[in-house]
Amino acid sequence: MLEVAETVDGLALRRWAHTCITGLEDHCDEINDLNVFPVPDADTGTNLLATMRSAVCAGESVGEDDGAAAVAKALARGAVSGARGNSGAILSQVLRGFARGLEESATPEILGGTGLRSALRYATDLALAAVSVPMAGTIVTVLESAADAVEAAEPNASLTQLVRVAADTAAEALSRTPKQLDVLGAAGVVDAGGLGLVVILDALVETVTGHTPERSSLATRQGTSLPTCQGERGSDTGHVYSAPHLAHEVPGQDYEVMYLVAADDGSISTLRARLGELGDSVVIVSDGGDDAGDSDDGGASAGAMWSVHVHCADAGAAIEAGLAAGRLSDVRITCFVLDASRSAAAAGRGPRAILSVVEGEGSAELFSQEGAQVLRSYGAITPAQLLAAIRGTGRREVMVLPNGALPAQDLVAVGAQARGDDREVVFLPSSSTVQALAALAVHDPDRIGVDDAFAMSEAAAATRWGSLRIADERALTYVGTCEPGDGLGLVGHEVVVIDPDVVAAGCRLVELVLGAGGELVTILLGAKATDELGERVAAYISSRNPGVEVVVYRGGQSRDLLQFGVE
Template sequence: MLEALQKVDGEALRRWAGVCVDGLTSRCEDINRLNVFPVPDSDTGTNLLFTMRAAAESAESADGSVADVAAALARGAVAGARGNSGVILSQVLRGIADVARLGHLDATSVRAALDQAAVLATDAISIPVEGTIVTVLRHAAAAAGACPRDTDLAGVVSAAAAGAVDALARTPSQLAELGRAGVVDAGGLGLVVILDALVGVITGVTPDRSGLALVAQVEVHPDAHRDRSDQDRHHRDHHDCQGGHVAQDAQHTLDYEVMYLVADTDETRIAVLRTRLGEVGDSVIVVGDGDGSWSVHVHCHDAGAAVEAGLAAGRVHGIRIDCFALDLVRGDTGSAMSVPGRRCVLAVVSGDGAAELFASEGAEVLRSDEQVTPEVLLDAIRRLSCTEVLVMPNGALPAQELLTVGALAREDHRSVLLLPTSSMVQGLAALAVHDTRRPAVDDGFAMSEAAASTRWGSVRVAEERSLTLMGTCEAGDGLGLIGHEVVVIAGDAADAGRRLLDQVLGVGGELVTLLLGAKATDELANALADHVAHRHPGVEVLVYPGGQDTDLVQVGVE
């Protein structure tokens, strides 16, 4: 048997994160099947796995110190948190990071870390409910704290895991929804997996939980039903007072789960945000990573109001909106055209050449030669005969309109993911890594990452005299843009294109994609390709006819 660790260093912490990912992967479906609270949407295991995987990937680039690895785990978990359970998991890692700043994690500091995690998780929740992952976390911390002072690290983490198991077994008697379903809390089981992984890393032996009872016939204490009913009435009354549109059936549900990240803010503005979210919804959780970034979670009827509250608090990014209430109300009555399990990619494109190019790569195409409105995009999504839709807007609509489209599209019993493609060349990069064999969330992540890593620009000809950030241009001048900003003004399009290429390739690149517009000549295409070959040897150039009217050439660099 391996000798138990007396302290956790950075490498052991990183190894623990990997073991957590493996453990959650193997138990993901078990955890999903237990998911009945707060919404029975069978995704708790998936959310925990996604969150832990984001944390582990963040820690890969950290240096070897325990403080830096722990901080990276917390940052990654907060940034990648999914669902209530994922946000709570991020606070477990935040608690460890707060204590690891001292430079070590031994028996004493691990107790402190679990205590800190329990405090952070409890404080993050708008209305704490017994019988959830937070309850299990609190009892795990208490069990670790009850160990004699001379207990070694292995004893402390083993006691914490055992305390979590005991608390998990009691969750059906604490929470009415669990008692009626006869199951333990899904998030609590996930926490047991995570603590058992820590025991395995420290002692070399992972506890055998094959006999762990996940289903139990219990008699729920009447007070549990009454307390929950009173709480539901409180929420209904509260939302009615706020003018919210609350379902009038016995099972109170909300339509959307909204999550996003907030940066460039402070504690005061976050406190205001938490209050405002409590007015527009419930299941409010607002947590920080200890390094200036905050993760926000809320269930609500008005997704736009939840996002607007965040915009008032700071810089909002990483917005996710999922719809679940209509699925619960309607049952399995999705679109008649839906084919379960089929995934489609919908690309918004301009130009005959671009339409053929995207279609040849397997994408469904929505032409944007004329202006695309939110209604047109929504109709195109609804006409697709698939339950999973990845949408590449390619810059056709602003972010706020896309949020509305996404929220409405999810009402039709389908999963819709909007990818951050701001141009057709970014869309092509995303489409190149599309793989239907992966889960939709992983496929969307890989495509989003490919799009985000593609620098893009465009070459245009000025139609009139105007003022830009680079100065005044005259009609007929060649313009080079990076994103939406003019960075080059030249005498003609070819010169503007060459100078633009030098800028976007100045920080590196292996592949340049040139998507030629309707008015681009062969001479222009050849001039730009030759420039790359002579000035940037080793960089591959792909040239495609796009046929778009707005850009003479779109440029993508990977």
């Protein structure tokens, strides 16, 4: 076990870089699976890992007796020259921020608390300057939150305290990213690059303290936690869902172009503007030239090497713009459509996706286990979120289980927009989560689409369903007046039972629905329902209907105490 260190010298900084590689290797697949922004090409983890490996390779060229500033500068230059993708380019600026912070500190041979504050602030400024259009809810947001928290910490805080503040704040900021960026919220995931940054800051905590932060409660996807160790590395306890590798969905931007260019600041400004005209996701980062800290605005000297990244429709024009700016090297061009097609073929994925709107952690897990993709509603969704989720499936043929989340006219509008992207979209007649579960149970990906849609629609329509709620105000219903606190039993959307005893209301409701017969009752317990409620209702069903099978799941929906379906 490593000892707690209040400063980090050159050797320790190299050790941190190696620990970053180990952490990124451990989480590479998970980070890739979360990758939906700026392009859902499932390579953020791979790009971060490749960039960090390039940094470590460059760091090995520094002598063992050299201080932290020299090591950081070598790591930064290696990262810039070997940057892969949008995330790799930003990672290179994080490392360059450490180089500048150390170089300008009173003790450049070691990284202490003051140096860490400067390093994270420079890293944030450089990353923001590198991205042409910074977006909230991305790796830059997570980085800025960590820098702000360290800067706001007590002036006499130790390095041990500050690295923990940085990593913990980054993890908290990461958990907020789905609410900051619509495409993340629609997919129900955190930012992939932000997760990579948390892994990197956790590696710094391990380097300084000898312990890896415990992150088992950090949800990266609905029902999923970040797999990290409890104290020591190597005791994973988390579970990871495998997400689909998604196709590129930015119309016309079919290529990712990256290259290195030796140029001065003026030429780079012209290049940035030109690439902005040609495409999006423009990121241009510098290795700092001959002096990592020679410019007050984060710029570089005339001898700087720049790493350029853009998504565009005309790869040739992007390269011509680089040639006009300076001397090019290491040109790399990726075709999103071709890569997505190869990935789908390699994974053996069928042509059809099932997308279900779901509220509640437990319900989301049920659908995910059955192979459906999930759009988390959190009580409500917008047509834009549903459209983004349909596009995010990466499939041409999509069957949607809307579960009453949107009115029919909105579904018609969303379907029209989705079909405009040359997709075949079918909305199945599910008004509730339990109907969607019944439909999913008969889904057969080997059937042709129309036959599968018919079978699933028939199963949903044949499932009678009801829900139990608690009245929050006095109101007149179809069966009389309810008072606040009464149990309300609904069949579909109509109140059919009112009872001051909530359990009694649930039992009466189920009995009414079972009056027409049934073989299976599925009960989903809401977030506010007790296990006892589910047990008592299930026991009532079994005692009155001995031939009926009852299954109870913890759904987690916010409004219904329980929702049940009868098949």
